[in-house]
Amino acid sequence: EAGVAQSPRYKIIEKRQSVAFWCNPISGHATLYWYQQILGQGPKLLIQFQNNGVVDDSQLPKDRFSAERLKGVDSTLKIQPAKLEDSAVYLCASSLQLLTEAFFGQGTRLTVV
Amino acid sequence: EDKVVQSPLSLVVHEGDTVTLNCSYEVTNFRSLLWYKQEKKAPTFLFMLTSSGIEKKSGRLSSILDKKELFSILNITATQTGDSAVYLCAVVRTGNQFYFGTGTSLTVIP
Numbered sequence: 001e002a003g004v005a006q007s008p009r010y011k012i013i014e015k016r017q018s019v020a021f022w023c024n025p026i027s028g029h030a031t032l033y034w035y036q037q038i039l040g041q042g043p044k045l046l047i048q049f050q051n052n053g054v055v056d057d058s059q060l061p062k063d064r065f066s067a068e069r070l071k072g073v074d075s076t077l078k079i080q081p082a083k084l085e086d087s088a089v090y091l092c093a094s095s096l097q098l099l100t101e102a103f104f105g106q107g108t109r110l111t112v113v
Numbered sequence: 114e115d116k117v118v119q120s121p122l123s124l125v126v127h128e129g130d131t132v133t134l135n136c137s138y139e140v141t142n143f144r145s146l147l148w149y150k151q152e153k154k155a156p157t158f159l160f161m162l163t164s165s166g167i168e169k170k171s172g173r174l175s176s177i178l179d180k181k182e183l184f185s186i187l188n189i190t191a192t193q194t195g196d197s198a199v200y201l202c203a204v205v206r207t208g209n210q211f212y213f214g215t216g217t218s219l220t221v222i223p
Binding site for chain 1: 156211215
């Protein structure tokens with residue numbers, strides 16, 4: 001079974017630039033999550049989709065972050081404009097349905113300079 | 114405010130030692146607790162616990178949940194260098210919302 005695919009693996013940008021991350025969940029998984037993991041901390045949920053609808057985006061900094069999952073399959077997370085404190089690993093995860101474990105992708109390490 | 118607290122923050126042991134990692138939580142509408150192992154980037158799933166007092170076991174790893182006292186422990190016996198990783202605890206609440214602790218960094222030295 002193929003896992004959660006994310007790209008790119010690494011990205012370095014200057015502050016105030018824009019960046020986008022892509023995630024393709026495990027086939028058939030209805031729930032998709034984006035997490036931000038700052039060095040030394042646990043993953044923090046940014047946004048959760050159930051199919052193509054947003055379930056929870058309460059911790060998403062909406063002034064600069066946006067995410068979509070238009071067809072209920074793959075998803076993109078965008079930051080515009082980036083700040084230094086956005087430097088982190090962005091993890092995408094998916095789960096089959098509610099109350100099942102989430103499987104994580106390898107993540108994208110973003111460095112904002 | 115919902116929170117998940119793991120302890121210790123870091124741990125260094127010798128190969129063959131037994132370790133116990135702790136996860137306590139205060140989360141409304143609790144559904145389940147999950148343990149993950151994070152070696153490089155992607156956390157990999159270890160256990161899901163939903164009922165108190167029922168031990169989950171996989172090889173040298175085992176875990177148990179106490180829903181009355183609101184904590185879980187992860188035990189690793191006969192540790193190996195390959196067990197070196199960050200161990201994350203996550204609590205799932207209604208709506209499948211995951212809340213992660215900051216993790217315990219385990220280093221096993223030969």
